[in-house]
Amino acid sequence: MRIPDIATQNCSIAHAIGVVGDTWTLMVVRELFLGTRRFDDLQLATGISPHLLSVRLRELVADGIVERTEYRAGRYEHFLTKKGADLWPVMFALLDWADRWGEWPQGRPVYVRHTECGKLTKLKLRCSCCDGPIHHANTRFEGSPGALAERQARMEKAPLAGATPARAKRGATVKGVTRSRATRNP
Amino acid sequence: MRIPDIATQNCSIAHAIGVVGDTWTLMVVRELFLGTRRFDDLQLATGISPHLLSVRLRELVADGIVERTEYRAGRYEHFLTKKGADLWPVMFALLDWADRWGEWPQGRPVYVRHTECGKLTKLKLRCSCCDGPIHHANTRFEGSPGALAERQARMEKAPLAGATPARAKRGATVKGVTRSRATRNP
DNA sequence: TAGATCACTTCAATTTTTGAAGTCAAGAAA
DNA sequence: TTTCTTGACTTCAAAAATTGAAGTGATCTA
Numbered sequence: 001m002r003i004p005d006i007a008t009q010n011c012s013i014a015h016a017i018g019v020v021g022d023t024w025t026l027m028v029v030r031e032l033f034l035g036t037r038r039f040d041d042l043q044l045a046t047g048i049s050p051h052l053l054s055v056r057l058r059e060l061v062a063d064g065i066v067e068r069t070e071y072r073a074g075r076y077e078h079f080l081t082k083k084g085a086d087l088w089p090v091m092f093a094l095l096d097w098a099d100r101w102g103e104w105p106q107g108r109p110v111y112v113r114h115t116e117c118g119k120l121t122k123l124k125l126r127c128s129c130c131d132g133p134i135h136h137a138n139t140r141f142e143g144s145p146g147a148l149a150e151r152q153a154r155m156e157k158a159p160l161a162g163a164t165p166a167r168a169k170r171g172a173t174v175k176g177v178t179r180s181r182a183t184r185n186p
Numbered sequence: 187m188r189i190p191d192i193a194t195q196n197c198s199i200a201h202a203i204g205v206v207g208d209t210w211t212l213m214v215v216r217e218l219f220l221g222t223r224r225f226d227d228l229q230l231a232t233g234i235s236p237h238l239l240s241v242r243l244r245e246l247v248a249d250g251i252v253e254r255t256e257y258r259a260g261r262y263e264h265f266l267t268k269k270g271a272d273l274w275p276v277m278f279a280l281l282d283w284a285d286r287w288g289e290w291p292q293g294r295p296v297y298v299r300h301t302e303c304g305k306l307t308k309l310k311l312r313c314s315c316c317d318g319p320i321h322h323a324n325t326r327f328e329g330s331p332g333a334l335a336e337r338q339a340r341m342e343k344a345p346l347a348g349a350t351p352a353r354a355k356r357g358a359t360v361k362g363v364t365r366s367r368a369t370r371n372p
Numbered sequence: 373t374a375g376a377t378c379a380c381t382t383c384a385a386t387t388t389t390t391g392a393a394g395t396c397a398a399g400a401a402a
Numbered sequence: 403t404t405t406c407t408t409g410a411c412t413t414c415a416a417a418a419a420t421t422g423a424a425g426t427g428a429t430c431t432a
Contacts, residue, residue, distance in 0.1 A: 001233025012296045015288050016280035017212045026203045044341045047187025049390050083287050088322035089279040094202035101269050102201050109333035110198045116324050117316035128310045130303035136274035138302050147295035155230045225379050235421050
């Protein structure tokens with residue numbers, strides 16, 4: 001399977017990964033969140049090559065994540081659209097993870113300030129229904145019947161490289177419902 | 187700049203992107219969250235090639251995100267470590283974004299159930315200080331002095347491809363503090 | 373005792389990425 | 403007016419990464 005085909009898998013996470021889950025795409029989106037607007041500045045700040053920046057920006061515009069406006073003949077500014085700005089929780093989640101697990105001998109590089117209360121904030125997730133704290137251990141991902149069927153089919157039919165005919169016929173293990181409790185010793 | 191160097195940038199988001207922001211890495215992590223444990227199943231479910239899966243799993247183990255255990259001579263199972271399981275908010279944020287912006291004619295493929303209250307939940311972020319709702323428009327990213335200095339230096343010294351000497355000397359625009367209000371018409 | 377299974381590795385072909393160099397149009401400076 | 407500078411790219415060859423078919427070898431299983 002090629003990377004562009006990932007977005008077509010019937011899974012929300014895979015779809016998102018297929019659309020924005022590329023390393024340089026994520027870096028460009030980060031930079032747009034930090035307020036960088038111009039091509040050369042995006043290039044300098046992220047370290048991406050000009051060719052790839054050009055390609056990635058075109059893809060982001062095609063996907064409705066970035067808007068390009070001509071602020072002067074031949075000069076452009078790049079903005080996140082509403083759809084792009086909605087990636088903010090993804091950025092925050094990445095930031096929070098790196099803050100917790102990275103090594104920062106000089107202290108954390110970035111903070112998130114809640115401008116309404118004026119204080120710095122960390123990532124805090126609540127259940128939209130009961131308002132209780134949620135995390136991987138008290139939630140589970142549930143596939144819709146259609147998604148599960150497609151997944152099942154993909155794992156049965158897929159021509160696994162090196163697979164013997166018998167294996168391909170039998171198919172692999174697919175669980176209908178999986179607990180988020182993904183660690184071995186939770 | 188090469189992709190492996192991204193993780194060394196003094197920015198939490200860039201660090202996280204450098205470590206787990208690769209398309210297939212994210213797909214493998216998703217699959218581990220869904221409970222898949224074995225090599226061939228990871229390959230079938232994600233669509234990754236065996237060579238790359240082998241490479242990516244080794245990297246994930248080296249980064250302390252995945253643990254490999256031999257459940258029978260020569261047979262291995264893969265688990266997310268605590269560090270890996272802590273990527274759950276990233277997965278949830280990607281899922282939520284795709285649910286909101288993807289097209290799902292057959293309905294959403296995946297739900298997240300809060301097992302404590304039994305209901306399905308959506309992504310809800312709260313300020314860890316005042317408990318108010320937070321989003322890109324009422325927060326801002328703030329760089330630490332050290333991180334800002336490093337960023338400044340990178341943008342001044344970087345040998346921008348095609349840059350004239352004057353531009354390299356002048357350096358590009360760097361904002362000290364940038365509002366999260368990244369969209370044009372918020 | 374002959375498959376079958378699993379967890380890979382190998383490798384050539386293909387595709388993507390890199391980064392230096394160039395292009396072109398428009399505004400600014402001399 | 404002519405030259406310089408800036409910004410936003412494109413082009414292209416070299417280098418690196420990815421793909422996927424085809425092994426490999428050590429267990430199990432019928």
